[in-house]
Amino acid sequence: xxxxxxxxxxxxxxxxxxxxxxxxxxxxxxxxxxxxxxxxxxxxxxxxxxxxxxxxxxxxxxxxxxxxxxxxxxxxxxxxxxxxxxxxxxxxxxxxxxxxxxxxxxxxxxxxxxxxxxxxxxxxxxxxxxxxxxxxxxxxxxxxxxxxxxxxxxxxxxxxxxxxxxxxxxxxxxxxxxxxxxxxxxxxxxxxxxxxxxxxxxxxxxxxxxxxxxxxxxxxxxxxxxxxxxxxxxxxxxxxxxxxxxxxxxxxxxxxxxxxxxxxxxxxxxxxxxxxxxxxxxxxxxxxxxxxxxxxxxxxxxxxxxxxxxxxxxxxxxxxxxxxxxxxxxxxxxxxxxxxxxxxxxxxxxxxxxxxxxxxxxxxxxxxxxxxxxxxxxxxxxxxxxxxxxxxxxxxxxxxxxxxxxxxxxxxxxxxxxxxxxxxxxxxxxxxxxxxxxxxxxxxxxxxxxxxxxxxxxxxxxxxxxxxxxxxxxxxxxxxxxxxxxxxxxxxxxxxxxxxxxxxxxxx
Numbered sequence: 071x072x073x074x075x076x077x078x079x080x081x082x083x084x085x086x087x088x089x090x091x092x093x094x095x096x097x098x099x100x101x102x103x104x105x106x107x108x109x110x111x112x113x114x115x116x117x118x119x120x121x122x123x124x125x126x127x128x129x130x131x132x133x134x135x136x137x138x139x140x141x142x143x144x145x146x147x148x149x150x151x152x153x154x155x156x157x158x159x160x161x162x163x164x165x166x167x168x169x170x171x172x173x174x175x176x177x178x179x180x181x182x183x184x185x186x187x188x189x190x191x192x193x194x195x196x197x198x199x200x201x202x203x204x205x206x207x208x209x210x211x212x213x214x215x216x217x218x219x220x221x222x223x224x225x226x227x228x229x230x231x232x233x234x235x236x237x238x239x240x241x242x243x244x245x246x247x248x249x250x251x252x253x254x255x256x257x258x259x260x261x262x263x264x265x266x267x268x269x270x271x272x273x274x275x276x277x278x279x280x281x282x283x284x285x286x287x288x289x290x291x292x293x294x295x296x297x298x299x300x301x302x303x304x305x306x307x308x309x310x311x312x313x314x315x316x317x318x319x320x321x322x323x324x325x326x327x328x329x330x331x332x333x334x335x336x337x338x339x340x341x342x343x344x345x346x347x348x349x350x351x352x353x354x355x356x357x358x359x360x361x362x363x364x365x366x367x368x369x370x371x372x373x374x375x376x377x378x379x380x381x382x383x384x385x386x387x388x389x390x391x392x393x394x395x396x397x398x399x400x401x402x403x404x405x406x407x408x409x410x411x412x413x414x415x416x417x418x419x420x421x422x423x424x425x426x427x428x429x430x431x432x433x434x435x436x437x438x439x440x441x442x443x444x445x446x447x448x449x450x451x452x453x454x455x456x457x458x459x460x461x462x463x464x465x466x467x468x469x470x471x472x473x474x475x476x477x478x479x480x481x482x483x484x485x486x487x488x489x490x491x492x493x494x495x496x497x498x499x500x501x502x503x504x505x506x507x508x509x510x511x512x513x514x515x516x517x518x519x520x521x522x523x524x525x526x527x528x529x530x531x532x533x534x535x536x537x538x539x540x541x542x543x544x545x546x547x548x549x550x551x552x553x554x555x556x557x558x559x560x561x562x563x564x565x566x567x568x569x570x571x572x573x574x575x576x577x578x
Contacts, residue, residue, distance in 0.1 A: 081105070084160045084177055087143040089136050092116055095127045106207075110136060111165065111174040137172055145241045149259040150234075154241025159215075159248065161237060180240065182248030183209075187216040189368060189394045193358055195225065199303040201324060201355075201374075203310055204362030206486060210306040211237050211282055213362065217304050218280045219250035227302075230255060230276040234263045238282055252280070261477075264288040271296050281305040285485055286477065290323050294355045303356065308485040312359055312371060316378065317466075317490040319508070320474075325359065325374050327351030328382070330508075348382050350375065366394040384519040386542055431456055432509060435464035435489075437480060438473040440497055447503035453510055466509050467491045468502070520544050524552040527576045528559045538577030543567065549574050 081102060085093045088108065096108065096118055108127070109117045112134065116127040144162050147153045153162045159180025164172045186209070193200060194217055204210050215238050222229040229252035233239050239254040240246035253274065257266045263281075267289065270279055279296055281289075284307045297303055307324060309315040315325055322328050329351045354374045361369040369389035371377045380387045391403045431454040436444050441457060448455045458464050461484035474481060474493050485491055494505040520542065527539035541552060549565055552574045556563035563576045 080158045080160075081179060083155050083158045084108075084179060087140045087155065087162075087177065089139050092127050092136075099125055105179050107176055107178040109174070109176055110140065112137065137175060140175055140177070141172060148235065149261075152235045154236050156242030157240060157244055157246060159237070159240045159246055161235070180237075181212065182215060182246065183212050184216065184219075184248075185398075186213050186366070187220055188398070189366060189392050189400055190217075190360060190370070191220070193360075193370070193372075194220065194304070197302055198357040199297055199355065200305075200358045200360060202304075202306045202360050202362060203312070203315065204306075205310050205488070208362045209365055210362055214238060214280060214282055214304065214306055215248050218252040218278075219248060221278050221304075222252040223250035227277045228275065229253065229278045229280060230270045230274050231280045232257065232263065232267050232270055232282075234260055234282060238280065264292040267292040267296060271299055271301055276301060278302045278304065283308065284321065284324065285482070287320050287323075290321050290355070294323060297355045305356070308488065310488045311361055312374075312377065313381065314488050314490065315359075316381065318485070319490070319492055320485075323351070324355045325378050326354040350378050350382065354378065361389070368392050433458050433463060433465045434506075434509075435459070435461045435467045435484070437461070437467055437469040437478075438497075439468055439470065439494065439502060443497070443499050443502050444468065444506070447499055447506050451503060451507055451510075453506060455506070461489055462487060464489055468505055468509075469493060470497060471495055520548045521551060521555065524555045524574070524576070528556060528561060531561055531576055531578060532559060538575055540566070541574045541576070543571040543573045546572075552576075 085096055088096065092108075092110075096102070096105075099105075099118060101120060104120045106119050106121060109119060110132045113131050115129065116132050116136075118125040118127055140162075141153075144155055145153045147164055151164045151166065153164070154160060155162075159182060161178045161180055163176045163178070165174030165176075167173050187194060190200070190213075200217075202210050202213060218229050218231055218238065221227045231238050231245075231249060231252055231254045233254050234257040236242075236256060239249045239252075245252075245254045253276075255266055255270055255274075257263050264286070267279065267281060270276060279301055281293070281303070282305070284290055284293055284305050293303060293305065307315065307321055309318060309321065312325065316322055316328060327350065328348055330346055331349050333345050333347060335345070357374055359371040359374050359377075361371075363369055369391050371387075371389050377387050377389075388404060392400055394400050433456045434444065435458050444455070444457065461467055461480055464484070467481065467484045467489055469481060469491060471493050474491065481491060492505045492509055494501045523541055527536075527541060530536045530539055544552065549572065553563045553565075556574075556576045561576055561578060563574055565572055566575055567573055
């Protein structure tokens with residue numbers, strides 16, 4: 071049985087907020103069902119943006135009168151500079167100058183798409199807490215809305231949506247029909263989301279709580295409190311992948327948290343590891359994690375606790391991949407790890423000794439930190455870092471506790487882009503060194519294991535045991551080091567597959 075995907079967007083309500091000449095120009099465009107947003111910036115030509123193309127709407131500049139016209143036909147802007155149109159899912163975001171005056175508008179088309187959650191319906195019906203990850207614009211909120219509707223209407227559960235920016239259920243006091251019988255709690259300002267989450271459980275006795283964009287330590291703590299009360303959680307969070315979330319010290323608690331454990335000499339020898347090892351801190355808030363890779367294609371981890379433990383041990387993990395075709399059929403595949411777990415454990419039986427010559431250079435964006443102290447700390451620890459001037463160019467962001475609490479736009483944007491943020495308690499050299507060491511502790515293991523795997527493959531090929539060996543998927547930096555190892559051994563290597571599953575193949 072298949073379910074037809076049906077999209078409703080009430081585009082006319084959004085277009086009526088535009089000046090009349092711009093509305094007519096939009097209506098004349100082709101493929102309006104693929105319209106993403108309309109951009110109006112003061113002093114620039116207005117644009118309509120589609121997936122893969124942009125259209126200039128007029129050969130004139132946007133005026134202050136145009137912006138005032140649009141603002142008068144939408145709802146009030148909240149503390150997050152977002153507004154909406156009553157009983158629709160459209161979102162209007164404002165750009166303001168230093169005096170607070172609106173100098174630009176982004177009018178984003180909101181659509182309720184029915185049938186999108188069929189790809190994970192069995193997981194939703196199982197009653198387990200589910201965390202959705204994915205890059206901006208990939209459809210997390212659309213899927214979340216449909217999950218809420220199905221839980222409320224088809225399964226008859228008491229569902230409460232904590233709607234921070236009115237993105238799930240639309241603007242106004244009456245929720246959009248896209249959420250079905252689910253109830254919606256609005257949030258006055260984003261800073262209050264965690265308290266509304268707790269209020270939802272204490273006051274309204276839900277069986278399911280639906281949350282969009284868990285992004286702060288307080289919200290992660292509130293989610294854990296809700297889960298401990300036996301309520302099913304369905305939520306999205308900042309980050310693109312499970313590994314990315316594990317590297318985020320603020321949100322790692324959602325998947326159990328990561329801690330450094332110091333072993334005794336005897337236990338370290340028994341495990342065959344260094345004395346300091348990484349372990350999961352506790353049970354995860356969410357039992358199931360879904361990485362949304364593209365529209366109607368997801369990677370599914372059915373047991374978050376077991377997966378996190380395997381990653382920390384350096385064992386190969388392979389998610390279940392699901393893709394839904396145009397006919398509605400869901401194709402399920404499970405990628406087998408290229409190495410058996412037993413061989414991975416065998417490789418781990420020898421102590422992990424970092425090799426300074428192959429250690430990755432980590433690009434760090436310091437926000438509010440002393441650059442000189444950061445560089446001194448890296449030199450003192452023997453770590454390789456490169457300081458960058460923009461967070462989007464960084465592998466990690468380092469900041470201070472007081473800056474992180476304020477949630478400045480740069481930090482929010484970095485987290486939204488999936489860049490992990492590490493927090494130092496103070497600007498002292500010791501605290502900076504401690505935070506920096508945490509970064510490398512989290513990043514070091516997979517790289518060393520990947521190089522060890524490459525060396526083992528080289529030995530197999532050189533010894534004639536195998537003609538060619540395909541390694542586990544790695545990022546571009548690690549693949550480059552694996553290619554260099556093969557080259558030094560006078561072997562051939564090439565990269566195959568597509569990201570994030572691109573991998574190196576070594577042969578004679």
